[in-house]
Amino acid sequence: MEYQRSSSTIAKTLFLLASVMLVSITAALGQLKTVQGIVKDSKTKQPIGYATVAVVGAPAAPGNATSTEESGRFTLKFPKNYVKIRVSSVGYDYKDVFVTNDETQQIEVLMESQDNTLDEVVVRAKKRKYTNKDNPAVALIRKVIENKSKNRLTGQQFAQYDQYEKISLGLSNLSEKFVNKKIFKNYQFLFEVDDSAKTANKYLLPAFMEEKLSKVYFRKDPKKTKQYIIGEQRAQFDPKFIDNDGLSAYFNKLYETVDIYDNNITLVTNQFLSPIANSAPTFYKFFITDTIKTQQPWLVELSFFPRNKADMLFKGQLYITLDGNYAVQGANMTVADDINLNFVRDMNIELKFDQDESKRFYLSQSTLGIDFSLTDKGTGIRGNRTVNYKNYKTGVVQPDSIYSGPETVIAYNIADGKGTRKLFDTQRQIPLTKNELNIYHNIDTLQQIPSFKTFMDIAALVLSGYKQAGPVEIGPVNTFYSFNPVEGFRLRVGGRTTESFSKRFYAESYAAYGFKDEKWKYFLSGTYAFNNKSVYSFPQHYIRASFQRDTKIPGQALEFIQEDNFLLSFKRGDNENYIYNDVYRVDYRKEFENRLSIGLGFNATKQSPAGSLRYQIIDDNGQTKVFNEINSTELSVNIRYAPNEQFYQGKLYRTPIFNEYPIFNFNYTAGLKDVFKGEYSYHNFNVGAFKRFYLSQFGYADIDVAGTYIAGKGIPFPFLTIHRANQTYAYQLNSYNLMNFLEFVSDHHASANIQYYMNGFLLNKIPGIKKLKLREVFSFKAVYGGLRDENNPDHSDKVFDFQKNADNIQSSYTFGSDPYMEASVGLSNIFKILRVDYVRRLNYLDHPGAPKSGIRARIKFDF
Incomplete structure (x- = not known):
């Protein structure tokens, strides 16, 4: 999950x-009653701020007394057996007011000034600015x-x-x-x-x-x-x-x-x-x-x-x-x-x-x-x-x-x-x-x-994308229709079983058809839960076997949505590099109460290039050898530790409820040559850490760091790190939003992703602007790595050439002497739901089709 x-x-x-x-x-409120009201000057009808409102006869305690705000308003909760409150303020006669036993009531208290017997007294004091210096209240705090x-x-x-x-x-x-x-x-x-x-x-x-x-x-x-x-x-x-x-x-x-x-x-x-x-x-x-x-x-x-x-x-x-x-x-x-x-x-x-x-x-x-x-x-x-x-x-x-x-x-x-x-x-x-x-x-x-069951069924469809149908549910609906340059118009239908079918065995499947490439794609999986619990609930403990035949964009390991999501169909620039994948997988997952989880995986994959993607090697004599498919067999281990993690479990994904605790990930993948047609041997080590830093009045920052090292020789780029790019118009948190698909490849790298949410600390102080309740957001992303000579096509004729675009110009690279960097400044909380960023790419601007800047948007709900 x-x-x-x-x-x-x-x-x-x-x-x-x-x-x-x-x-x-x-x-209900039990045996307490609430009195709300406003205290005013009986003559001027101006509100009296900082007046004391106390329950008569009740012991002195925080719940039995309060003070009016600057606006003169107050709220007081106290036991029903007391029926009188007393209002007092410097310069006024105190006033007792009887209240009823209604649980909530509104009152207005008019105070008589103690100087009401004088003809006229005018006192003008020099307006003094509030200061901490020589302030007894500040000394007390x-x-x-x-x-x-x-x-x-x-x-x-x-x-x-x-x-x-x-x-x-x-x-x-x-x-x-x-x-x-x-x-x-x-x-x-x-x-x-x-x-x-x-x-x-x-x-x-x-x-x-x-x-x-x-x-x-x-x-x-x-x-x-x-x-x-x-x-x-x-x-x-x-x-x-x-x-x-x-x-x-x-x-x-x-x-x-x-x-x-x-x-x-x-x-x-x-x-x-x-x-x-x-x-x-x-x-x-x-x-x-x-x-x-x-x-x-x-x-x-x-x-x-x-x-x-x-x-x-x-x-x-x-x-x-x-x-x-x-x-x-x-x-x-x-x-x-x-x-x-x-x-x-x-x-x-x-x-x-x-x-x-x-x-x-x-x-x-x-x-x-x-x-x-x-x-x-x-x-x-x-x-x-x-x-x-x-x-x-x-x-x-x-x-x-x-x-x-x-x-x-x-x-x-x-x-x-x-x-x-x-x-x-x-x-x-x-x-x-x-x-x-x-x-x-x-x-x-x-x-x-x-009728309530029907209502819940409809609500679940709208919010989760799945329609209940007895022991199965059909969905997700946002994948039923999409399009891309290779498949053209694509239709898909799928579903999975629920707990009403079995609490131990779960099946999931879908079928899709592309009208341009005229090919069927499909997926089938079966999962067995060892703990007799839903495989989507904590703590997970299951084994899953699956087969998938489908298209994929190289390097796009989307974590939260399917690649055939309709909204991801809209992309900028050249995006015709695709792969046809046949993947046989077996996965085991075990979660522990302390939020440690362990995953084991075994897969055999056949990849065939599609669209403009080419798997080819050009030797020293200029001869080109084209590969129609490559095969790999992998064994993987994943360890994740998220101490004191909280989350909401949805139909598809878990949504973490972030706190001050970090999240750690470790992944190891071994390429097994000569095992189930595996053609390559390599060892991929990946570590990562995420933490939210709360900065009090200055907002908070999310920092995500990661690093990878792939050991092995003669490894073609599909099995190296293809850095996650984004050619859609949505701002993606974990992708490089101005990097092109398949633009950067490495066998070792380190990266940092910083998202800083200032929560309006600056904009709240600008007259006029602060009424919009906008919030500042800043980001910086950087990744640096490289290719060793044995995996770099510029130095070895054992690996696939870098990709070229439709104009036969190289479009894939490894890193030079500088890291790839991009930064953004944006406004969030637009209409309370929208974040819009101006994103700037800081280097590698000479690459073909590299955008210098762009506007990206993201739906983001915040309190």
Whole structure:
């Protein structure tokens, strides 16, 4: 199974979920009520910023008090048994306001100025620019930063705790007209009234629910966190349509756990700078807005705002202890409306900390709510993730075996469904509401409705390209029609079996016909799964035998799409070099829980040149010898290691959910002469590594490096490295976009591919331009290598000549004294889905048909 690095599946997953949400149910807020409002001056009606809003009678805590924003608005969640809030601000009389027990309500508070008995008082102060110098709020936050190491969990040598987490998502902001459509007649039992809705669209449809119980152990030296999942349950969809494990991994990546003590906090695949990061005073403005003396230790309410509202930053309040430890006791955070973040309509974070036996504060609850939507007022996807922690213990030494292996392991019997339910009934730290409990039942009921099955079948066809047909599925549909210079108009039809046919044996086949070359092409494979699991699910363990007769462009080992994809039919320049391949293969693959995978392969291949491609040797006497076919037999070994990798498993490919961990590849291929007609002997060694580097406010960079060395003499170019070129008009991440097909050949090389996504850091600061929310993207690609004399046709008459074009001019080369290089600068996030690059080729411009520059586009979905 090959791995996809495109981000387009992110959007596919999101939209598929949005569709599925038309038939499910969500979580309620339990015993809390939410009061939202605005505080204004009673005379001028101007909003009052930084006013304190507190629950009267409730203990002083972050959840029971807040401050208004600059716009005067506030949101406060607190228990229903409190009915009065108090608003206070310097220069105004405080005001008490009674509130109802409705779960959500809107209020307006008008404050009376204390100077209302004076005829007129005019005070004009010199406007002062915000500065960090001599600012007590900045001095306080620097104390918090200085004491981070001793206050955070990772400051302890050993720590352990119990963890409970739940995540729920649903379609929100639905109108009554939408709910009462005829198409939903049989689904009315799923709709819920959303009492917290801010508009007239008050209905929602939950669609996903997951819970986990874990025991977590932390060790400082050597640093390791180990999570043992002792119980897990979720609302499951039919695996024929959706990868439930991948969906869970994807949602948990969007709704990651928030650690305020990390310098950078990753949410919705982006990094936000923490308000207590080392560089926070450079990017944030801080204000002391209240002092809470009703509890021990005393707390300071510290409000913070981004200096630039379009940067990936938070705004909100921190509650800091005044006991000399300067620990964070609580936090309420959200993001500015102008932030360059796609599809996120609202985000709220609440962190609560409790004291342990040593009087240190530990995170007791983290709540994250995000509302996704294509528009500000349309239907959206609302999700909430709550993580609760208890039974903190520090200083308990555990044996090394506790920390061995991957960071997360399943420590329960997956088949024991009744036992899992009992475990949650007894150890669930936060009780589920009645509506949350109904989600599991409703999802199961939903999938028994015939019309829903039909809907899912159509959705799967649109998003994955496969049509279900009982025990088989037909597709992929984007290969049914294509064209190229050799085959002309090409038709193809194919399909494969599914788990309903067999959980151990899988068959796949297709047939294609070219109307220009009048040749049939076909493929047939059979796969046996040793672990009685789908060969497309993790961990894979199978053996596959296959035969393929088809065309191929030399050097085009496309990882993520078939070469006969319709969109790849459109190419620039001369592209008539093709091969007819007959390939017999046997492959074995084994994946391990620690994300190490091993692959073994054996293949026998017959290659015949097609189009303008020629296999020929010209000897010293000028005599030409033409080869109509060549044969090879190969044995290969592949080792891949991707520690802590997460991915979404699609119908064809896996889409990695990138994190801070690298991915390593090692490949070895041996050419076996005189084995099954093999004509050549060689040894091909290839190593590669990929890593994403997060750069906080400056975006992130993807760096891919690789190298190859092929040992052997007299090896013709089809068995050397033909560097991956791109003659389409799409920007391809892993190809050289201005290199021509079969332009460069080598038997040893090193390459680097750098993609730098700046996430709008510069454009967000340009007036007018920042409203477009465009993002800068830069790339640089270089490859350098060569051919030893024994494999270079300029020095040996034992190997095939370099290729020539239609004008009989040489069109294939090896590298000279310089590497091939190309660079690009582009704009992404155009209409939120499009990336457009201006690509410049930096050298080897004297090669025939070599483009100097070009415009390339790519569909790219980002948050």
